[in-house]
Amino acid sequence: MFDLTITGGTVVDGTGADRYRADIGISGGRITEIRRRGGDDPGLTEVPAAQTIDATGRFVTPGFVDVHTHFDGQVSWDDTLEPSSLHGVTTVVSGNCGVGFAPVRPGSEQWLIELMEGVEDIPGSALAEGIDWQWESFPQYLDAIEKRHLAVDYGTQIAHGAVRGYAMGERGANNEEATAEDIAVMSRIVQEAIEAGALGFSTSRTEAHRAMDGQAVPGTYAAEAELFGLGAAMAAGGQAVFEVAPQGTAGESPEQACMHEMDWMARLSAEIDRPVSFTLIEAAHAPDLWRRQLDRAGKAHDDGIALYAQFAARPFGMLFGFPGYHAFTHRPSYRALAARHQGAELVARLADPAVKAAILADQDLPPQPVPLFDSLFAMIQHSVDRIYAIGDPPDYEPTPDRTIAAIAARRGEDPLATMYDMMLESDGGAMLMLPFFNYAAGDHSSIYEMMTHPAAVSGLSDAGAHCGLICDASYPTFLLTHWARDRHRGPKFSLEYVVRKQTMDTATLFGLSDRGVIALGKKADLNVVDMTALTLGVPRMVHDLPAGGRRLVQGASGYDATVVSGVVTRRHGADTGDRPGRLIRGVR
Structure with missing residues (x-):
């Protein structure tokens, strides 16, 4: 007897392979049977199951894996992790852009809040009221999150800003150059975090990322000795990703700065033999720079170096x-x-x-x-x-x-x-x-090229952040509706390709080999989607964060069901109340 069967659906398995009609049997949170259907074959419809979803006329996809979110604080008070869970996302990765809440020295909590508020536009009052601060070290942060029962799985990275502030105090916060002793202290913190299960290390190099007091994120001007030292510590801790919001060296032109960044990121990835992932956008003031960055990443791939760009699936700006x-x-x-x-x-x-x-x-x-x-x-x-x-x-x-x-x-x-x-x-x-970005030509031509590049993965949703400006947690639904169905101003992609870009590809980047595809033995994270009815809602402002904080949300209709670890978490857009989501710890 299965715990759950999904019958009659058309499977888009996440690998990019052609769709096929099949029934799926789930037991113990895993996919235990996939029976292809043809002709009058009854499939699994006659096999006993505790629960059955009739997916006739629907597509069945893996759950979506969003690798660029900022739920670092929200995870401690919100077990739904909306708005991501509204859009078929079953796994989120947080701790991006060099900002996070661990490690934290007692008494410096407000500094980390103001850093996050300034960089990611998350109301500080909401963070102050919502976070319970049951930790000091990063492993203690993971232990606190592990106690939470969530609607989606949650993984996170250790952030450079928090590490610098913890290890160097005011000198770190003020972006003073790290000494060899400072780098050794930070390296021990980073390696300990990866060994405890952090999925990666993140740093921000862009001067647009600033705390509420106007200070650049700690680590913005870090020298190569610091970056390479922390990268080596990360690699020593386990199979993790080094994530960068790049900018460059002060005094350089934008083009020189970005290509300088590409150079050291490629050398770092080769040296530590771990993926380095960087954010990629098209800027009007340098309209061809993104293409040069992608070409450099492609050259790295040709040389066996895992350098990946994270692209945004639609124009990146503000509402x-x-x-x-x-x-x-x-x-x-x-x-x-x-x-x-x-x-x-x-x-x-x-x-x-x-x-x-x-x-x-x-x-x-x-x-x-x-x-x-x-x-x-x-x-x-x-x-x-x-x-x-x-x-x-x-x-x-x-x-x-x-x-x-x-x-x-x-x-x-x-x-x-x-x-x-x-x-x-x-x-x-x-x-x-x-x-602001990705719309220099007044259409999606640059994004289309990014999506076709083998060194590019879907990212930059910033789910949980930019609460008053951006509502891009809906990227997964947008990819399905716009890029696989509705686009009329240029070429589209197959549904198979679009699903792969946000399932197998994103899961693989972070070494999450147990999910992202529909295959025997894989984690039963799935979506049942009515592609004919799938629709994005209009963004709207709500005040449902702690302390009445505001945020933009954007709903969707057309998801018949979302399944996490074999448990149905959403039916026809409504939260079921089940919380199978857990903390993900990386491979040590």
Whole structure:
């Protein structure tokens, strides 16, 4: 008798192989039988099972593996790990971009919170109220998470920022150069973390990553001696990944800096014989640089070096509207209203023509030097030719006629007035899209090339982070709907290819060989998907974090079921309440 059978579905197994119709039998959290169906074959429909899912007319895929999330704090209070679990994700990897919450010296918790808040735009008040701090060392952090029962499996990396702050104190926080003794202390911490089960080590080198006080993330300017020392310690601890948010050496041009980064990352990977994974985006100021980076990664692969780019599946930027950041946050008239009214009452006031006229006529208050997000209003005001109406259902490859500037021209009005009115739509909850990266050509041509490259893996969802700006935890659903079904402005991919990019490929990068494909003996992490009905919802702002913190969420419809370790965790979009998800410890 099986614990669960999934019958009548079309299997897309995660390897990229052609789909086939089959029944799947699950026992003890593993796939124990796959019976192909043909003709009048009843398959497993007549075999006893404690529970059966009829997947006739549906696709059955492996559960999705998201390797770039920031649930480091949320995991200690939220057992659903939404929004990832809303989109067929069954495994998340956290601890990216050099920020995390372990190790932590007693008394420095607030410093780590402000570092995470500044870099990842997670409300500090939510982190302060939600995290229980049952640890000091990284192994103790893993032990605390291991007690949690979750809707998805959770793995994490040890972050350079936390390590530097713990080992070097204020010198580490202030990005002073590490001595040989400092590197030895940090190396012991990193090796201990990997031996305890961390899946990797992460560092940030981009100057855009700053704490609430404006300080760059500890490790941003680390010398090669430090990076290579910590890489060697990671490799000594086990089979882990060295993850980098790259930038480069101060004083270099962007092109020189990035290619300098590519050089040392390739040398590090070759020296320690472990994968090095770096974030990859297309920037308008250097539109061909990403291609040069990919070519360098491809050359490394040809030489047997595991250098991997993490790409974003759609334009990388920000969503904004009245519920979050927007162009009018520094107008005195708006601030006075927002201080007195909230929710529907605030929207009603904003819809008053006299109020609109007053806000549009106001002069902006000056931004503060920190935090970084305080100056976004000015960027938005000067980007009307790059801001798009996202639509319902959302369109992440909009044409130029959908920019605010184009719509305003057709209406014969000021673009900021048009922007104001469009943000008032959907009862004041409408969001507009400003793509910073991956949209230099005004379409997805660069992303298409990234997706086809053998040295590129799907990443950068930043699930759990950028709560007021970004809602990219929905990447898995977007890959299925846009890239395998709906795209009309260029070529698409097969469903088999798209599934592989977020299952076998991402699982393999982190050595998670027990998942990511549908095969006998593999972990029973699965999705049952109605591809005809699969739809992305409109991003919306909610205030459901601890201390009433805000975040953008984006739902989906069309997932009949999500299964983790043989247990159904979601049915038709609803959480079942079952919590089979556990901490993943890496291979020692």
